Amino acid sequence: MRPEKRGEHSASGGGNMSKGKSIILLSIISLLTAFLLVMTFVRFPIGVRNYNSVLGAIDLDYDMVGGTAYTLTLSEDNEEDVDDIDEVVDTLEYRLRALGYSVFSVKAVKPADKDVKDYEIRIETKTTSSLSSDISVVASYGEIVLKGGENANPTEEILTEEKAIAGANYAGSYLGADGSTTYYQVAINFTEYGYRELMNLISNSSSYYLQIELGEGTVLLSGSSPITDTAFDGHSLGIVSQTEAGARQMALQVNSGGLAYRYDISDPVEVTSPLGSDIALKSAIAIGVLSLILIILFIVLFRGFGVAMSLSLLLFVLLETIMLIAVPGITLSIGGVIGIALSAVLAASEMFLTANKIRTEYGNSQKTVKAAVKKGFTTTLVPIISMGVCSGLVAVFLLIFTAGAAYCFAATFGIGVIVGLIASLLFTRMFCSLMLPLAGDKEKFFKFKRAEA
Amino acid sequence: MKTGIMKKAKIYLIIALVAIAAGMTMFGVLGFNSSIDYRYGYELSIEIDQNTGNAAEVMKDAAVDYFATNGLNPYYPGTQQLDEGAQLIYKFNADVSEKKGEILTAVQNALDDKSEVKGIKATVEVYETNGASDAPFGYAVLAVGVGMIAVAIYMFIMQRISAAVATLCSGVLASALFMSLMAIIRLPASPFVAVTFAASGIIASLLSASTAHAYKEYIKNNDNGKISFADIANEVSLGEKKKYLFTFISLLVAAAAFMAFGTMSFVIMGAQLIFAAVCGTLSAFLVTPFIWALIKGAGKNK
Secondary structure, eight states: OOOOOTTOBOTTSOSBOOHHHHHHHHHHHHHHHHHHHHHHHOOEEETTEEEOHHHHHSOBOHHHHOEEEEEEEEOTTOOSOOSOHHHHHHHHHHHHHHTTOOSEEEEEEEESSSOOOSOEEEEEEOOOTTHHHHHHHHTOBSOEEEEEESSSSOOOBOOOSSOOEEEEEEEEEEEOTTSSOEEEEEEEEEOHHHHHHHHHHHHTSSSEEEEEEETTTEEEEOTTSEEOGGGEETTEEEEEESSHHHHHHHHHHHHHOOBSSOEEEOOOEEEOOTTOSSHHHHHHHHHHHHHHHHHHHHHHHHHHHHHHHHHHHHHHHHHHHHHHHHSTTOOBOHHHHHHHHHHHHHHHHHHHHHHHHHHHHHHTSOOOHHHHHHHHHHHHHHHHHHHHHHHHHHHHHHHHHOOTHHHHHHHHHHHHHHHHHHIIIIIHHHHHHHHGGGOSSHHHHTTOOOOOO | OOOHHHHHHHHHHHHHHHHHHHHHHHHHHHOSBOOTTTSSEEEEEEEESOOOTTHHHHHHHHHHHHHHHTTOOOEEEEEEEOSSSEEEEEEESSOOGGGHHHHHHHHHHHHHHSGGGTTOOEEEEEEEEEEEOSOOHHHHHHHHHHHHHHHHHHHHHHHOHHHHHHHHHHHHHHHHHHHHHHHHHTOBOOTTHHHHHHHHHHHHHHHHHHHHHHHHHHHHHOOOTTOBHHHHHHHHHHHTHHHHHHHHHHHHHHHHHHHTTOOHHHHHHHHHHHHHHHHHHHIIIIIHHHHHHHHHOTTSBO
16 A cells, blocks of 8 residues: 655646645635625624625515415405305415415415304415505406597497407516616507407597506506507507506406405504414524534544535535525525525535545555545546436426425525535535645545455 | 345335325325315414503413413414504314313403503404415426426436436335325425425435446446346445435434424424435335346346
8 A cells, every 4th residue: 555645646636736735725715714604694784784694685485584464355345245265265376476476375264153154365475565556456356347439538348249358468678768767568468359349449540548447446557648559569569567566467467357256455464474483593593403413424424525525515505595695586485495405415415425435436446545536526426417417407397387385495406406516526626635735644534444355 | 146125125116106005095085184274274363452561472371371281282373463462373273162262261361460461452263264375286296297207318318218217216206105105194284295295206316316327337347247237236226325324314304403493384394304305215225226127137147
């Protein structure tokens, strides 16, 4: 067995890495890691403002921090009896999802010990700036009515023989001519019948006004300006809103109309998480405890190499946390917490695979520690990438097909897969390269042993 | 011919298929144990008209004491901050209307006993609930199913048919077994059953994929033409045992870290994670070598 010599070639097969260089690089990385740790977890005042840490900046969903509740009560002037409360609940849930709410609770409740016929509906979801108007839209009553005429704000109903509107969709935003105002567009898609009849009406008038209403009194498209055939793109009529929330609400209302029953909406009430108290804090502690136990396992099982794995895992946790605010559109729910935990386990398993392979390579051959490390990383590259690809593929389809907790799980798990691959393939190798020159007895440092002949 | 893993795999497959048959039947008849966060349960609402001092705490302590004394076991206490008062909501699977009067007495007496909150009026109501709070489970099944097929295609490109089928079978079996166990044991499905269901399939797929690579590596590095595929599968899988054990223990640690808080939702989530870990790792460990060797021709030499 050839004894390890100090200052041998690094595990990456590059040039010599001297002890001094290793110490300097490790020190820089440690400082950077410490800086990231502080920025991720510590809150402190900066002048008159407060820095809330990366953790504090994560957008949390209703099941993590609670939100706002509204109660819908059947109105006194509601005309029809509610036949199927399940259908009402399902409709409300569909509408909430269409407006971008992923985690919420919609429950129909009625007193259990009183002879009450009708359910109240309680909606609980994350507090947003547009929640009040969103709830009004979701619970709106009535059918879509089209009114038209040659005067502004027409009152005569038109296009009543068949279905005139096929649907509507939010068509994105654009900058106005002034270059600073953003407008949000809704495309209202007319049926063949609706388009044909409307074109006839427009062409037979010097100026024609169209008004779209929902039920009694809710105006979706104001008939204050005339419309012309140039406003149409094919069978679609483009309408502009000043806000994105307004545009999405309008698209939803045109698409799904109103509820068949009239409900009164209560004042908003603040509610806590349905899962219990301090869920966000407990989740963070649980992930921290999981990471700590994995680090202890690494060090106990692999000693020096375990230190490299531990530092990589620490960087994984920090990067994953930063990604939660760097990647747009992530609102963390309990599904997302499970995704982070599972991706941490995946990253740890990948590192374990490499460590075990290196140990086997060293034990079953006459390779030096450095050669065994290099061979181990090379051999496990493809299996680790396969593990990542397999996980990522399922995550992609979960993103496509699911909503709510499963969607958030797929998002955080998918990010974790990518960060985990970087941690297990890049960071671990980097730390190993930096630590090897510092170890006197490399075999003892990495807890390697030759297999007995 | 060494057949340790193969024999265990056959036994596991038989047990798993019986469990899946029983579980799917129960699922078809009863569905999951939809806790009251899905539909059909009862809510006990305790409300006070003023939230001065520590009135909400007094109300909560009185309610918790009453439940403990009378053997009532509610789920997920939630609170609402009203404009002037406060409201506690406890969720039950059974109707507790008959206890309403006693609960009101217990809470009102507790408020009257404390001078700083004396005079605050409490009211208690029991509501029958009907509602759902998460996306349908079916979409998660669809997503995982399509994902498994994509994984199989990837493994076919990387490793050919035996690895592809082995990975697909272990992933599908893990997911089906998870669903069946949930239906048989009646663990509350809660809002995250879709997540843990997906996790079971993912765990099985990724472990199976890395094991399939180990078979390929073994064949490449060993010139012994007399060893059968079954023996290769057996030997490699036994060598992979540490990886499976580490992954399983890590998942158990993750589950325990959540369950340690004692919050009902976290206990259920942790239990589901344990199910996912068991189904995922066992299916990958036992089914992968069995299917791989079967397709390669178990008794044939390489």
